[in-house]
Amino acid sequence: MRTLSAVITSSTSFGHCFFHRLTLRHSHKTLTSPLAPCFRRHFTPTMAAPEDSLRKALADKQSEVENQGNQVRSLKAGKAAKSEIDAAIEALNALKLQKASIEKDLQATLSSADGSVNREAFRQAVSNTLERRLFYIKSFNIYGGVAGLYDYGPPGCAVKSNVLAFWRQHFVLEENMLEVDCPCVTPEVVLKASGHVEKFTDLMVKDEQTGTCYRADHLLKDFCNDKLQKDLNITAERAKELKHVLAMLDDFSAEELGAKIKEYGIVSPDTKNPLSDPYPFNLMFQTSIGPSGLIPGYLRPETAQGIFVNFKDLYYYNGNKLPFAAAQIGQAFRNEISPRQGLLRVREFTLAEIEHFVDPEDKSHPKFSEVAELEFLMFPRELQMSGESAKAIRLDEAVAKGIVNNETLGYFIGRVYLFLTRLGVDKKRLRFRQHLANEMAHYAADCWDAEIESSYGWIECVGIADRSAYDLRAHSEKSGEALVAHEKFPEPREVEVLVISPVKKEIGLAFKGSQKNVVEALESMKEKEAFALKADLESKGEVDFYVCTLGKNVSIKKNMVKISKEKKKEHQRVFTPSVIEPSFGIGRIIYCLFEHSYYTRASKAGNEQLNVFAFPSIVAPIKCTVFPLVQNQKYEDIAKDISKSLTVAGISHKIDITGTSIGKRYARTDELGVPFAITVDTTSSVTIRERDSKDQIRVDVKEAASVVKEVTEGLRSWADVWATFPHHSSASADE
Amino acid sequence: MRTLSAVITSSTSFGHCFFHRLTLRHSHKTLTSPLAPCFRRHFTPTMAAPEDSLRKALADKQSEVENQGNQVRSLKAGKAAKSEIDAAIEALNALKLQKASIEKDLQATLSSADGSVNREAFRQAVSNTLERRLFYIKSFNIYGGVAGLYDYGPPGCAVKSNVLAFWRQHFVLEENMLEVDCPCVTPEVVLKASGHVEKFTDLMVKDEQTGTCYRADHLLKDFCNDKLQKDLNITAERAKELKHVLAMLDDFSAEELGAKIKEYGIVSPDTKNPLSDPYPFNLMFQTSIGPSGLIPGYLRPETAQGIFVNFKDLYYYNGNKLPFAAAQIGQAFRNEISPRQGLLRVREFTLAEIEHFVDPEDKSHPKFSEVAELEFLMFPRELQMSGESAKAIRLDEAVAKGIVNNETLGYFIGRVYLFLTRLGVDKKRLRFRQHLANEMAHYAADCWDAEIESSYGWIECVGIADRSAYDLRAHSEKSGEALVAHEKFPEPREVEVLVISPVKKEIGLAFKGSQKNVVEALESMKEKEAFALKADLESKGEVDFYVCTLGKNVSIKKNMVKISKEKKKEHQRVFTPSVIEPSFGIGRIIYCLFEHSYYTRASKAGNEQLNVFAFPSIVAPIKCTVFPLVQNQKYEDIAKDISKSLTVAGISHKIDITGTSIGKRYARTDELGVPFAITVDTTSSVTIRERDSKDQIRVDVKEAASVVKEVTEGLRSWADVWATFPHHSSASADE
Structure with missing residues (x-):
């Protein structure tokens, strides 16, 4: 009944993810950075077999055509018999027909794999209805509009407010979360601590004549897609290379991207002028707070930071108990370089984020059993690496087998599945895709995206990440406020602790002015090092010891330090909680819902197609x-x-x-x-x-x-x- | 039962209004500006009688003390008899005692009129509870916070979301309004058209040494209040002058404010350094859109402009019918110079605004009867001018007597009353205050503020203004898109129209190169002028006629122009709708609700006072x-x-x-x-x-x-x- 009858199976990449923090920007990937990219397109290393063989057949046939053409020409030049020449021409024409037929097959294969024609027609039909009925409107339209800014008109606004009300019911109320509401305007100091000021960038190139800006990866992507879809004469090897570039797009450094752009001779799409080298552009909208202009600020690129900086108060509010979750719904802002794809890539959008704080040593969830039996499409990294498709897996099985890292993460995956399907997302076009190892930040334990299939391909609509203790640690360090939790032991516990006691009198006599450096160096030894020193001192009596603040070795004697392990009573454990973060791009979910709900049916007279949105009641405007x-x-x-x-x-x-x-x-x-x-x-x-x-x-x-x-x-x-x-x-x- | 038992009757001014557009800024008032100020403090011209007479009595007694002192000194100098000197000293002491007693009375009168001690203690008690229970939190507190930015913690956030849900139910659903949702980031062109770029300013002074910025009117206000409350020795005349300055504060130009600051010798409050002259500071947060930095933008200072620019689409959505209302809930931003007063004066806040579009020739409301019998405290401008208090008036009476300009405005006043009281606002501490004639923009037909009394005085929480056609006209003019409505007549109407037909041949002969100027000047005459010219031409045959584009008179003869009235058929009337705008400062309403709901009661043991918030169920977190x-x-x-x-x-x-x-x-x-x-x-x-x-x-x-x-x-x-x-x-x- 849906006009888009064929299930779109292409997993065309869809730009960076909407809501993963820092981690979503590919351009600043360094292996040692704590802000390494977590998102990379789904890469299927196996090549489409029919496309491959057709490209090869086409190239072979082209050679045959050329050979036969030469044959004809040489017969003519050699003044061969007319009958002989005619026969050769007939053979040439037959070959040309065969070549045309292969071209047609290849064209058909490319467009069915891509499906772009059908998908665009479908999208246009949905958009026409949405725009005509004012579900959304280009913002400030009477002034020509601004790219990446949209208004929700009356029915769109009602859908949005219904989705948010259900989100609040499903997550905040049912899970007793602590909802907060923080400002969009954020001082620089907060976003420096979180890493956004330094790292929240995309790589940009400029038209060298006009100064128009483009996203470097988008230009390269467009070039590759264009070649692959429209150029029938590229070889199978060339096609493979281009596909590899597409798959690697998110991993390219500025230099690699620039080199590819040069290699392929990519120029400014509007003017054909040459392009600058790629350079990073920070995506935050900048402003300044107060009349003096001395407090730099930004519009928040996500709502999560507002929760992290309030951790201490929220933990107290929760009776100093873990786990608990805080939640926030609000506007976020990203000054995209050149927004495309309508409602899916915008400069201002509504995020709904949950930060679930949990003891890193106990990530079980008391309500996991309520979602354990759910079974839905999951796409673990192993399946992605081996080129297979997503498959239906039971959630308890996924957690038991370690496919999903822990129960709490699994619980939220289940709750997100229930949320999306109750809104009306088609189960068959919803999958949970695990991040590949190199997509994730090094501190992340595991990360899954709820991806919904739309005419633009598979769209990341919810990210569910176990971000470990990264965010709280960053703010503890920068603010000097300890964002930690305490586990009080029912009874004090006896623990063995390392005790290093430098004998200051002896050290003072030996090293005089350097006494303090030596004492500090001794005290800062780790257990292994300390006991090695102790053993050496006992066997040798005197040992060379490196003091980094002096930049040299000193000679330590047995009487200069006492090293032992002592038993001590501890009353509590102090630790930085881990955070599990489900983060919802509300506008993206709504757009996918529009596509999944839309169908047409013939009017009674049969003379026109009528549009219907099959919204469930909770969503209907x-x-x-x-x-x-x-x-x-x-x-x-x-x-x-x-x-x-x-x-x-x-x-x-x-x-x-x-x-x-x-x-x-x-x-x-x-x-x-x-x-x-x-x-x-x-x-x-x-x-x-x-x-x-x-x-x-x-x-x-x-x-x-x-x-x-x-x-x-x-x-x-x-x-x-x-x-x-x-x-x-x-x-x-x-x- | 409430700890703030005495009703606070002071109508201490409370800064500019939160949500009236442009009109709220006082600093750019010119009588001819379409953006004239709409807000001025409530000025009670009569002076408080006891304060006045006490100041006079104190001054008289001071003279008596001085005279008697001189008397004593001259007796001593003249070596008068000891008994005579002693009697004079005794009289002096008696006078001093009398003076001290008057001082005490004056002090008591001042502090009871002001009530500031009680009010501050009450406010502190409420704030302590609100902060301890995390109703709100200073934003980014671990980094020292930012003035004017607050987070709602879990219970505050729940209260806010309940208030907004009820707002949606009470206004959007019950009135079938068209709710929209527009971005905060707004391109400059929109806010130029609305007048914000030029006029949305406050007057600022700078500490000449440190550069610290202050609001000029706040410094002057603080100075006057301080003198009035703490200086017992100022004369009644001086007190009257200072009170007059307080009342006029919003009407002062930059020059007048600067002159007063100089006259009173006001210096920087923190450093005592001299201050700069006052100059306007635009209160919008500025940013730029897109990577090139070429599209200047601002964070919207109100949500209303998003509705105005969509008028055409919304009118179409409503079947091209008037009246209809559009509504929007969203964040708004004002970069206050030096925010004070906690949650009442913030840099980012939630507005809920309604723009009700109506035919200017028919402002009746079909549902007016549903609110007609409501009776509540109203404060029409006549009562304010005569120094009386607000009094209970029935809404139908207010509309019938013309106190409230029209039924639609009256209907919304009634609906706002129901909204606020159902939320839990105390009816006795809620009044609707009409703007004085000189508070309103010249285009406004009428304007009322719902004011709620709190420990800060009477706070404007909702503004309900009939803004006529100003906003739609401004955007029509700047965008070139006609934002108008059509009234189709059931049958074409015959109307008389003025027809001016210059005879180009004759005019060409007479004025040659200036022909076009003369023709245009003739054609642009209004009816009255045209018929006066016609009469003159008929009586005199030739008349002097001023052509402004030529800057001189020309001589027009009878044969050069035909002027007549002709009958014409018109099928529709095209007009710019009027807009009636109820605009809600959600944070202010919530804060007042906190104060009105708070009380304490003794614990059972009687050893402590327990805090209670008496929220109605719809508000309770x-x-x-x-x-x-x-x-x-x-x-x-x-x-x-x-x-x-x-x-x-x-x-x-x-x-x-x-x-x-x-x-x-x-x-x-x-x-x-x-x-x-x-x-x-x-x-x-x-x-x-x-x-x-x-x-x-x-x-x-x-x-x-x-x-x-x-x-x-x-x-x-x-x-x-x-x-x-x-x-x-x-x-x-x-x-």
Whole structure:
């Protein structure tokens, strides 16, 4: 029934991820950086077999055509017999026909693998409907708009507020999370500590004449895709190379990207001018706070930092107990170099983030059993590396086998799955993809993206990462405030501790002014080193010992230091909690929902295709419409009474008393995804129509509002209602 | 019961208004500017009688003391008799005592009028509780914080989200408004058209040595208040002058403010250094959009502009029909020079704005009758001018008498009243104050502020303005897109139109190269001018006519122009709609709600004062707590079952299974404003306690969740529940 009947299987890469912090930027990858990239496109190393062999067949056939052409020419030059020449020409033409046929097959293979034509047509159909019905609007449109900024119009805004309300219910309320609300304007000191000021960049190139800016990786990606899709004459080897470049795109350094751009002769797409070398551009919007201009600030690129800096207060609020989760919904900002892909790559967007703080030594989750039996598409790194597809795995199995690192991470993956599918995301076009080892920051324990398939390919909509203690440590260090948790032991525990006691008198006599350096060097030894020294001193009596603050060895004698292990009572353990972070790109989820909910069906007359959004009730911008069948004061009064009851019940609805035909009114609201319509066609009872089945039941006027309330709030299914009330059929009630 | 028992009656000014657009800035007032100030402190021209007469009595007594002192000295100098000198000294001492007594009275009068001591103590008590329980937190506190930026912690965030949900229900859903969601980042062109780039400023002075910035009007205000409150020796005349300055503060130009600062010798408060002259500082946070830095942008200072620029689409969405309202909830930003007053003056805040578009010729409202009978404190400009207080007026009377300009404005005033009081704002400390004529922009038809009294004085929390067609006209002009509405006539209407037909041939002959200027000048005449010219030409045959583009008179003859009125058929009327704008400062409303809800009561032992927030259920951050009376597996299991039922019912709640005494657990949650507590003290039935009365009923375990759902959702009152279920009394269930 959906117009996009074929399941899109391409896993075309989709730019950097929306919400992973720092980790999402590829351009500053160094192996030792704590901010190493966590995101890399899904790379399938195996090449598409038919494409490969067709490219090879085409190249072979081209040689044959050339050889035969030479043959014809040499026959002509040698004045061969006409019959001989004609036969050779006939053979040449046959070869040319065969070549054309292979070209056609290759073209078909490329476009079916890519599916870009179908996908673009589908996307255009969805977008047209969304724009015409004001789900979204280009911001500041009367002034020409600004790339990457969109408004949600009335139905889009209602969908967004429904998605957020459900998010709050599903996560904050059901999990007793601590929700906070922090400002967007953030002083530089916070974003320096988090690493954003230094590292939150994309690589940019400039048109050397006009100064227009482009994302370097996007230009290279476009070049490769263009070659692969449109140039039938490249060899299979060349195609393989280009695909390899696409797969490696996120791992290229500025120098590597620049070299590729030069090698391929890529120029400015609009002017064909030469391009500058790639250089990093920080994606944060900058501003300054206060009138003096002395406090530099940025618009936050994510909401998470607001939670981290409040850890101490939140931990206290939670009775100094772990685990607990804090959550935040709010605007985030990224000054994209050249935003494309509509609602999926924007400069301002709503994030909903959870930071779940947990003891690194105990990542079990008390409610894991509630999601353990869920089974859905998972794409562990092993499957990605071996070129296989995502497959259905049970969550408890994934945790038990260590595919998912720990129970808490698994629990959130399960909860995210429930959240997305209850919103209406198609289960078959949702997968959880694990980050490859080199995608993750070195401190991360594990990371999974909920990816939803859309006409743009697989889109990362939720990132679920175990970020270990990185963020709290960074802020502890920079602020000087210890962001730690305490585990009080029920009884003091006896622990063995290393005790190093330098004998200052002896050291003073031996080293005079350098006494302090030697004492500090001795005291800072680790256990292994200390006991090695002790053993050496016992066997040799005197040992060379390197003092780094002096930059030289000194000679340590046995009487200068006592090294031992002593038993001590400890009352608590002090540690930095780990954080598990599910981070939701709300706009992306909503856009994918639009695509998954959209379908068309023929009008009753069969002369046009009507648009429908099959939103579930919790998402639908309006839950119900109320229509008097014909213009008539009595019907209108009843419609208004029902409207009042719906208002009291808190059901968002719309009353339409225009004289438009009932079929047209249904079609109009199907296009907004309104699930139910109440039509007043008598003074005693009304009909209730369900959007997708177009089935109608007949209900007493007084019951209408409460029946709609029950079905929209999920207290009762349509099937149940359908089985209870008399059915109604009417020719007029169709489009 | 409230600790702030005395109603604060002072109408101390409270800085500029939070959400009126441009109109709120006083510093750029010119009478001809379309952006004239709309806000001015409430000025009571009559002086406080007791203060006045006490100041005069004090000055008189001081003279008497001085005279008597001179008398004593001259007696001593003249070596008068000891008895005579002693009597004079005794009289002097008596006078000094009398003076001290007057000083004491004056001091008492000043501090009772001001009430600042009580108010500050109350505010401190509320703030301590709010901060300790994490209702709000200074943002980025571990880095020292940033003035004017606050986070909402868990209970504050829940209160905010409840207030916004109720706002959406009360306005957007019940009034079928079109809600939109636009970005915070806004390109300069939009804010130039709206006037913010040029006019959205405050006057600032700088410490000439250190560069520290201050708001010029704040320094002058502090100086005047300080003198009035602490200097007992100023004369009644001087006091009157200072009060006049306070009243005029918002009307001062930069020059006038600078002159006063010089006259009073005001210096930098921290360093005592001299200050610069006042100059305007634009309050918008600036940034730039895109990588080239070529698109200047700002963080929006209000959400309204996003609605105005979308007018055309929204009008179309509404079926090209008026009236309709659009609404938006979102962050707004103002880079305050030196934010003070905690949550009331911040640099980033949530606004909820409504733009109701209406035909300027018909401002009736179909639902006005629903609010017509409401009666509440109104403060029309006449009462303000005559120095009277706000008084209770019925809304229909206010509209009928023209106190409120029109029905639609009246309707929104009524709806705002219902909104605020249902949230829990105290009716006695809420008033609607009309703007004085010179507070309003010249284009505004009428403007009322919902002011809530807090420890800071009367705070503007909602502005309700009839802004006429100003905003749509400004954007039409700057964007070139006609933001207009059409009224199609049922039948074409015959209208008389002025027709001016210059006879180009004659004019060409007479004026040659200037022909075009003369023709245009003739064509642009208004009706009155044209018919005056026609009459003159008919009587005199030739008339002097000024052509402004030529800068001189020309002589027009009768044969050069035909002027007539002709009948024409018109099919529609094209006009710019008026906009009525209710604009809500959500943070201010919440802060006032905190103050109005807060009270203390003695603990049962009587040894401490316990804090309570008397939030109504719709506002309360958590609706219910569940407590097993003692630690016991059976009770705990029941508590968990009830918790599950509450979750299913969507009731936010908290379960507390710690062994803390039940009294302490009640006290803890009273301090968070939790209205109900379920205590599990048997396995068959539980108690439900109401926060303010501390009354308890006994309810079957199975019924507990649904009873709490009914009372928290307002389906049933506590009184009703109290009348239905058996009462429970327990000594342990008190604090």
